[in-house]
Each structure stands twice: as C-alpha cells, then as structure tokens.
Amino acid sequence: MKVTYNWLKEYCDFKLSPEGLAEVLTGAGFVVAGMRATPDGDHVLEIEVTSNRPDCLGVIGIAREMAALTRNPLKPPPLRYNAGKKAVEVKVTVEEPELCPRYTARVLRGVKIGPSPAWLQQRLEAVGLRPINNVVDVTNYVLMEWSQPLHAFDLDRLEGKEIIVRRALSGERLVTIDGAKLDLNPEVLVIADTSRPVALAGVMGGRDTEVHEGTCNVLLESARFGPATVRRMARRFGLKTESSYRFERGVDIEGVDLASRRATALILELAGGEAAKDSVDVRTVVGARHAVPLRLSRLNAVLGTNLEEEAVRDTLCRLGFEIKGGKRGVLEVAVPSFRGDVAQEIDLIEETARVHGYNNIPTNTGLPIHVSPIGRQERVEERVRGLLAGCGFFEAVTYSIVEGNETGRAGLFPGGSPLRIRNPIRAGEDCLRQTLLGNLLQAKRHNQDYGTPRVRLYELSKVYLPEEGQKLPMEKTCLGILYEEDLTVIKGQAGKDPFYALKGLMEGLLSALGAKGDIRWEGLANPFFTRERSCKVNLGGEPLAILGEVSEEIVKAYDLRDTPCLAEINFDLLVEKADMTSTFQRLPLYPPIDRDVAIVVDEGVTWAEVESCVREAGAKFLEKVEFFDLYRGKQVPPGKKSVAFRIHFRTPDRTLTGEEADRAQGLIIESLSKALGAVLR
Amino acid sequence: MKEALLELREKALEELKSLRSAEELELFRVKYLGRKGLLSEYMAQLSTLPPDEKRVVGKLANEIKVELTRGLEEACRGVLQYAPAKVSPVIDVSLPGHIPPRGRTHPLVQTIQEIKEIFGRMGFQVVSGPEVELEYFNFEALNIPPDHPSRDDFDTFYVSDDVLLRSQTSTVQIRVMQKQKPPIRIIAPGKVFRPDTVDARHSFMFHQIEGLMVGGSTAGEGVNFGHLKGVLSLFIKTYFGPDTRMRLRPSFFPFTEPSAEVEISCSLCKGKGCSVCGGSGWLEILGAGMVHPNVFKAVGYDPEQYTGFAFGMGVERIAMLKYGIDDIRLFFENDVRFLAQF
Ligand SMILES: [Zn+2]
Numbered sequence A: 001m002k003v004t005y006n007w008l009k010e011y012c013d014f015k016l017s018p019e020g021l022a023e024v025l026t027g028a029g030f031v032v033a034g035m036r037a038t039p040d041g042d043h044v045l046e047i048e049v050t051s052n053r054p055d056c057l058g059v060i061g062i063a064r065e066m067a068a069l070t071r072n073p074l075k076p077p078p079l080r081y082n083a084g085k086k087a088v089e090v091k092v093t094v095e096e097p098e099l100c101p102r103y104t105a106r107v108l109r110g111v112k113i114g115p116s117p118a119w120l121q122q123r124l125e126a127v128g129l130r131p132i133n134n135v136v137d138v139t140n141y142v143l144m145e146w147s148q149p150l151h152a153f154d155l156d157r158l159e160g161k162e163i164i165v166r167r168a169l170s171g172e173r174l175v176t177i178d179g180a181k182l183d184l185n186p187e188v189l190v191i192a193d194t195s196r197p198v199a200l201a202g203v204m205g206g207r208d209t210e211v212h213e214g215t216c217n218v219l220l221e222s223a224r225f226g227p228a229t230v231r232r233m234a235r236r237f238g239l240k241t242e243s244s245y246r247f248e249r250g251v252d253i254e255g256v257d258l259a260s261r262r263a264t265a266l267i268l269e270l271a272g273g274e275a276a277k278d279s280v281d282v283r284t285v286v287g288a289r290h291a292v293p294l295r296l297s298r299l300n301a302v303l304g305t306n307l308e309e310e311a312v313r314d315t316l317c318r319l320g321f322e323i324k325g326g327k328r329g330v331l332e333v334a335v336p337s338f339r340g341d342v343a344q345e346i347d348l349i350e351e352t353a354r355v356h357g358y359n360n361i362p363t364n365t366g367l368p369i370h371v372s373p374i375g376r377q378e379r380v381e382e383r384v385r386g387l388l389a390g391c392g393f394f395e396a397v398t399y400s401i402v403e404g405n406e407t408g409r410a411g412l413f414p415g416g417s418p419l420r421i422r423n424p425i426r427a428g429e430d431c432l433r434q435t436l437l438g439n440l441l442q443a444k445r446h447n448q449d450y451g452t453p454r455v456r457l458y459e460l461s462k463v464y465l466p467e468e469g470q471k472l473p474m475e476k477t478c479l480g481i482l483y484e485e486d487l488t489v490i491k492g493q494a495g496k497d498p499f500y501a502l503k504g505l506m507e508g509l510l511s512a513l514g515a516k517g518d519i520r521w522e523g524l525a526n527p528f529f530t531r532e533r534s535c536k537v538n539l540g541g542e543p544l545a546i547l548g549e550v551s552e553e554i555v556k557a558y559d560l561r562d563t564p565c566l567a568e569i570n571f572d573l574l575v576e577k578a579d580m581t582s583t584f585q586r587l588p589l590y591p592p593i594d595r596d597v598a599i600v601v602d603e604g605v606t607w608a609e610v611e612s613c614v615r616e617a618g619a620k621f622l623e624k625v626e627f628f629d630l631y632r633g634k635q636v637p638p639g640k641k642s643v644a645f646r647i648h649f650r651t652p653d654r655t656l657t658g659e660e661a662d663r664a665q666g667l668i669i670e671s672l673s674k675a676l677g678a679v680l681r
Numbered sequence B: 001m002k003e004a005l006l007e008l009r010e011k012a013l014e015e016l017k018s019l020r021s022a023e024e025l026e027l028f029r030v031k032y033l034g035r036k037g038l039l040s041e042y043m044a045q046l047s048t049l050p051p052d053e054k055r056v057v058g059k060l061a062n063e064i065k066v067e068l069t070r071g072l073e074e075a076c077r078g079v080l081q082y083a084p085a086k087v088s089p090v091i092d093v094s095l096p097g098h099i100p101p102r103g104r105t106h107p108l109v110q111t112i113q114e115i116k117e118i119f120g121r122m123g124f125q126v127v128s129g130p131e132v133e134l135e136y137f138n139f140e141a142l143n144i145p146p147d148h149p150s151r152d153d154f155d156t157f158y159v160s161d162d163v164l165l166r167s168q169t170s171t172v173q174i175r176v177m178q179k180q181k182p183p184i185r186i187i188a189p190g191k192v193f194r195p196d197t198v199d200a201r202h203s204f205m206f207h208q209i210e211g212l213m214v215g216g217s218t219a220g221e222g223v224n225f226g227h228l229k230g231v232l233s234l235f236i237k238t239y240f241g242p243d244t245r246m247r248l249r250p251s252f253f254p255f256t257e258p259s260a261e262v263e264i265s266c267s268l269c270k271g272k273g274c275s276v277c278g279g280s281g282w283l284e285i286l287g288a289g290m291v292h293p294n295v296f297k298a299v300g301y302d303p304e305q306y307t308g309f310a311f312g313m314g315v316e317r318i319a320m321l322k323y324g325i326d327d328i329r330l331f332f333e334n335d336v337r338f339l340a341q342f
Helices: A005-011 A018-027 A059-069 A117-126 A134-146 A225-238 A242-249 A255-271 A296-303 A307-316 A345-356 A376-390 A437-448 A498-510 A552-557 A570-577 A607-614 A658-676 B003-017 B022-032 B038-048 B050-081 B107-121 B171-179 B225-240 B293-298 B315-323
Strands: A002-004 A032-039 A042-048 A091-094 A102-109 A150-154 A162-167 A173-175 A182-183 A191-192 A197-200 A218-224 A280-283 A291-295 A330-334 A457-465 A474-483 A519-523 A528-539 A543-551 A565-572 A593-602 A620-631 A640-649 B131-132 B158-160 B164-165 B185-193 B205-218 B246-253 B256-265 B280-290 B305-316
Touching: A002 A005, A002 A117, A002 A255, A002 B185, A005 A018, A005 A042, A018 A032, A018 A042, A018 A059, A018 B246, A032 A296, A059 A134, A059 A307, A091 A102, A091 B022, A102 A255, A117 A134, A117 B280, A134 A150, A134 A242, A134 A255, A162 A218, A162 A620, A173 A197, A191 A437, A191 A658, A225 B171, A291 A296, A291 A345, A291 A376, A296 A307, A296 A345, A296 B225, A307 A345, A307 B185, A345 B107, A345 B246, A376 A457, A376 A498, A376 A565, A376 A570, A376 A620, A437 A457, A437 A474, A437 A565, A457 B107, A474 A570, A498 A543, A498 A565, A528 A570, A543 A570, A565 A570, A593 A620, A607 A640, A607 A658, A607 B107, A607 B256, A620 B205, A620 B280, A640 A658, B003 B022, B003 B050, B107 B185, B107 B205, B107 B315, B171 B185, B171 B205, B171 B293, B205 B315, B225 B256, B225 B280, B225 B305, B246 B280, B256 B305, B280 B293, B280 B315, B305 B315
Parallel strands: A091 A162
Antiparallel strands: A002 A042, A032 A042, A102 A218, A102 A280, A150 A218, A162 A191, A173 A182, A191 A197, A291 A330, A457 A474, A474 A565, A519 A528, A528 A543, A543 A565, A593 A640, A620 A640, B131 B164, B158 B164, B185 B205, B205 B305, B246 B256, B256 B280, B280 B305
C-alpha cells in the first residue's frame, strides 16, 4: 500500500522526517519496504500491511497509528457537504444481503466532468493510480484515503434508475471498464440495473455505465461486499484491483457511509453540481460496538511488563478505542467498527504492546531449569550419520514429491498406488514417494553429469505408504544408500566386490547399533536389482532392508555410466531394535588356539550352512568361526568351491592343549563332511 | 629307509649352521620342508612299507620335521638379528598421503543439528510429526479461519479435501499439546511443502523448525513475552555470534498474539546496509509470538491457566545466510562438490 508523507501529515502532524516516519511505522508492524521522492517534493512510502489490518490500507488508518505512536492528535478531513433540495429518486434492492451487507447510494446532479486539479493528479500518480477525470479521481482518492472502494455510475445510463445487487444469470455478459468481456454465471455477484449487469460487485465497473466526458448525473456507490465472494471473482476473472484487494480483506461497515460523504463533498468541490438531499442506505448488519474487558494484571503477565493503567488507557484511546470505566484494574474497552480484528482481550494486549514497542519490553532469560532427554531416534540417527560420513558417504536431501513413473518401482516397501497431490505445480510430478532409491539414482546421475563419476550417497527421509481405510498414509523413515567403489578400484577384484562392501557396511551398521534379533540374508527379486547380486535382510523376522547391485534396466533408465549398489533400510525398525547400551566383558586370561581349515564343497553350499554346521558340530571350546577366503580354480574340481575359515578355540579357565583343539577340530570336520559332503583341502 | 632319514637329518642340521641370509634360509626350507621337499618325498614313500616299519619310520620322519622346523626358526632369529641394516631410499615427504574417505552430513541437517543443540541446552526437546496432515492440524486448530487465503490451492498442496501436505511445522505444536500437559518445551524440525514455482529463492519443499514453550500462568511458572525475547536472544547470540543484535517488530500470524517478526543485525555489513540485507542492516530470520488463546482452547488447555510462546524459522534461509548460499536449489541437487563444502 502506498501513501505519501504530506498526505499523512494533513491528518496527523507528527514531527518526523520521512526516514523517521518509515522507522516508526516499521517498528509498529507497518513495514516500509520502499521510499522515494516525488517531483513535487513529497515522498511516497510503500507500506506492507498485514492481512489483519485492512483499516490501514488507507491514509486515515495510518494517520491514526501515527497519532498513537507519536502522541499527536488525529485530524480527519471534514465530511459535511451542502445538500440540495431534490431527493435521490433511485431504488436499490439487495437480493443477496449475505454477500452485500450494506449498500449506499448518493446522487449528484449537474456535475461538470473535467480533469482534476494538479494536486489531486499528483497524489494519485504518487500512489500508482492514473488520473481519469475529476469524478473518477475523487472515488480513487477517497479509496486510498479511507480504504473504502467507491464506484461512480452515469445515472442516466442506468436503466430504470434502479440498482439491484444480485447473482448473475447464466449467459449474461459484462464488458468491464478496461474492455474485458466476461461471461457470467450465478457464482458471480453483480450490480445490475433493471435490464443487465453494470458492474462486477467489488471488483470493477462496466464500460456502458462508466462516468465519461458527457456525464451529467452521477450515482455514487459505496458498499461492503463479502471477502470470499470478491476473492473468488477476482481470481476467476484475473482482475486484482485496488477495490477487490480491500474487499477481500474486509472494509469498515461504518466507513461505507463516511467515505461516501467525503467523496460527495470532494466532487461538489471539484466538479460542481448538486447533491441529493438524502441517500439510499440498504443495510442488514448493525454495527454495534462490542466491549472487551482488559485486565491490567493479565496484560502485564502476558507481556512481562509493569505498565500503568493510565498509559494503557491513553494508547488505546489514541487508536480509536473508547474506555467505558470498569472496575479498578479492568478497562471496559469499546471496539470501533473499523477494528474488526479486535475481539478478545489478547487483541488489546497486542495493541498495547505494539504501541509501547516490542523492543521496550524487558528481555528475560531467567527460565526455570528443564531437562530435555535426547530421544532414541536422535541417538541412532547421530550414530548412523557419523558412521556413514566416516565411510565417505555424503548425505542427500531430495524431494518427497516425485513423478508417477518413479513410484512404479517398489523399494523395500511394496509399491501399489501412491498418494497423489491434487494440485501439483508440474504436471506429472504429483506422487508422494514410496522409496528413496529413485531419488538417489537421480542424485547419482546429476553428479555423473557434473564431473563426479562415482559417489557415495545416503538419505535419511520419509516415504509415504497409503493405508486402506486411513486418511493419513503411514510415514516410514528409510535409510537409502548408494554405494560405489573409488575410481581406482576395479569391479570384481578380489575382496573388493562392491556388493560385499555394501553388505559389510550394513553389517557394520547393525553391529554399531547393537541391533537385537536374528538376522537373515535371503535372495531377492526386485526390478531395481540384478537377481544374482541382491538380497533382502530380515531382522527378528521383519523385513529390515534390501540391497544389491542395480539392474541393467535401471542403469539404462537412469542413463548411468556405472553400476552402483543400492540399499534401502527400514530405519524405524532399526531404531526399535537398536541397543546402544554397553556391557563390560572380562578379557580372556588364556590364549586361544586358532586352526585354519579349507574345505571343498559343492557350489550350492552356502557359507551360512558351513558356519552353522561348524557351530552345531558339538565341538567343545569353540569360541568363534571366521570366514576368510573363497576359491575356485586350479586344484578345485568344476562345480565345487573351496571355502577357507579360521576356528578359534578357547576355554576361560586354563590354557587349552593342542590335543583338545585337535579333537574339537576333528569333530567339526567330520560333521562338515557328513552334513555337506565337505572334503578337506 | 630309517638310515636314509637319519642321514638326511645329520646333513640338514649341519647345513643349518651355515645359513647366513634370508635367501639361504628360504632355500633350506624349500629343500627339506617344502611341499616337494626331501622330507615330503620320504613321507610319500611310507605307504610302500610294511605296517610295522611304517609306524616307526613315520614317527621318525615327523620328529625330524619338527626338529628341523624349530632349527629353522632359531636360525631365522639369528640371521635377522645379525643381518646388516637395510639401506632404503629417503622418502619424499612432499608426496600426498592417503586421505581416508570422508563424507558429510547435509548442510540443512547440520543447520538443524546446531539449532537443536542450542535449544536442547535450554531444555527444549526434539519432537516430530507427520508431513501428510489433516487440514485440522494445519489450519483449524491453529486459529486459521476457513476462508483464509493460505488455505486455498495456490498456497497448500492437497491430497484430498481434508488431507494436505503440511505447509508449516506449527502442526506439531497441536499434536504435542493434545497429548501432553505443560510445562512444555519442544522444538520440531521437519519438511514443509508449498506450491511455489522453483527458482533461486523458492522451493516447493523446504524445512522449518518450530519451537513451543508453555508454562502455567501462576507463581513463577508463567511464560511471557519477555521470556520469548530471552530465549530467542540467547539462541541468536549463540548461533550467529555474541555481537549479533536482535530486534522485534509486530507482525500477524493467526496462531500467535502478540506476534513478532524477529530480525538480526546483518553480520556482513555490521548494520550499515548491503545487498544481502537489502540496505536495511537487518535480516528477518524468524516469526514468533505468544500462543493465541484460541489455539490453547483447541487443544483443551485453559488459556487463563497457561501461557506460552511459539516461534518458527526457515532452515534454508538460515543456512543460506550463514554460508552465503545464493540459490536454494543447490540444497536439493546433492552435487557432492557442493555438499563437500560443509
Ligand atoms: Zn547487510
């Protein structure tokens, strides 16, 4: 909203420079976003008015604020004018009182249309309006002054000399002042004469009935239209006007008539003519002033201040409130009609605080002690982030809203139809993701295109899983990981297989979190991964993760030059199963005996089978068994493989003898040979 | 065979005494103890002997193997002890070392962590809430009337008529207060969504941190506007530096009253005015205010009994100010050249 310095000073004579004025207004919540000097020596201030203060969308409103802020009197312009003898002789019917709670009409006869005087033109131009003619300019001037939109009709062009506020009929059309041809329907509120719509209520007048050079008699409309109605119309027709802006935020029911009087007086002064002796006022809302009690004790308790009753009283009065006595310590405050935002005690407390100055309220750092525990989720997140950063992973943050085809592929959680946004900003990009994997591949692709051929990324974010019969989806926190070896490492090189590197990371995570429960690694069929090099992980019988090497199809789909490995982990489950408490275990006093064993088994035999066979062989003193090599090739027949591992034997109370270890080892080897057909190598 | 073995033993023990270098030791090992060494050869022939002799000879062969192995170990120790020090070339200390890989936490998450930590020290606990929300929590309970412009399709993503993507983290205030009685001190970081076209300053997804403190309005427990200023000034001085000044100006949010926009002095120009602060010397960093009585009523608190304050800040904005980042899109591209800078 724009106002000029001199215009404001007409109504409140504060002693401030334009810069000082800007500072005071900003400090009271009316941010002066810009200021410039005009050629005629005035200054234009661009003021941001919050949506709860439509009364300050005019010079009078701002002047009233300045009166309170600088403790100077408010001097509003005169509203009296000399009326003629003739009556208005116009009929007004409001068919939609809900949408138009008040409509006033004044009639001026014999006006002389011409250009406005220079001072008026300059002020309008300063606040961004184009001067048209004296009558139209007055309506705009009063709009900017009182924040009350007005419209002047050429009375002689209104058929039947009648105004009807009604819904438009289907098929009706209106050509607006700026030439737009609008097709109307019953959603639209119009001002009509007896034969047709002549204005879009609260938004813009029609061309047929506008005031023009030859206009002699004028009907001056001042009304209040419902905010929602006007907003809908303005948006539908793409017409955001000074008028619609103010109706959308709400105009003062009493100001409707005041502004009409002010405009009538100005038209008479600038365009001559004669005002009708009466006016039409169709009104369904009675603007009774309601009283709000304000307790001084409450005010000081909420603000942390020690304000005196007298100061509070003075502030509120200057803002236009009336104090009607009340008990000691309680002010009965009558709220003026232009302050529709004030309904409760807290609103009055805010008014007082605002004028007193937020920066004058004492800062209090004396808070009672309060301990905030760090949650389990936070602790797990912190440990996981630390671990991943230490392994060279960069954390990614990607968009939760993805394209439809991204969600066609399910990650850890089964896909199914995703949650869709009704009003996406880009067509097609309307789905809430159900997996993080697609986003990670996109981030990989971005890095590939911008000179980083191999990356390690992870994301810790939510996926959204619609649930049958539930309004809200299940939101699951997932940990997505994209793993690639350094450029210097070649795929398939012994011991550096990226699949096992990622699996190892997963195992490292589980161990770092002390995840409790039986962990099982099983085969996986998921289009993100190659069948042969992927798996799912179950923790305590629940699906915990999927991981593996990205399939050829996906590599193509994302146009990748390498084949990364991906993992998606149910982070909520990880948090649930984590146990980061530590318990001390006495260090062993006696040395272990280690035995390396290499066996040859069929290709189909898994390490898991070998390991559990070793454990279950019933060998005494077995402490642990560690895999260390897998070998195929010379000396191993085709269809077979050699598996090498180390067995540790130990007993806590003495040094084990070689013979004891031999016996235990023999038992294990026998068991392996029986159960898995293993042959010692 | 037994004699041959004993002869082999004599010869080997004699040879052991003359070993003087690692190479000689290795040759000895291969010759006698290796897979195809002399002892192995004899072992291989054992099967051709009658059982009685086989046992005796086998035992002897094993004993010799153990003796020679020990002898070799001893010789090894001797040789290495007296071996002349190896002369290695002086290393080039200017060559780069092997730097272990180091990833990073995302700058937005780092920002959230730092803010969380500061508020944590003032007793604020971290909580979270759903990102897909009921309209009730995003608007109605927050005292935002049904016809408020922020409710329409231009300002909020809708999934259905009453389900939306939360446009502010203030939703968490309501969810917490519905479950818990004061005193409350929480902060709620998280993602929020608004249908803004993406450019250098706007993103349809961004992060906010919401804070809430509620206390009884009686004796010493009351939380007032002065406390709001106190908590925020402690945060600002801790996060932005002890010389940072703070100022508040009135603003309007439906869920707080009195409401304030909080600004800090621009650290780049020290308040003189520059392009970052738009010449004003001040930067807006968060919105705050006293919790509106209607919000308390919505969660079943008696507004006469309890008072509190709430605040909310944009994580991207704070990170952009702190690091001098000029394009919000960088946060979501995840280019490691960007991520590695934090
Ligand atoms: Zn600056």
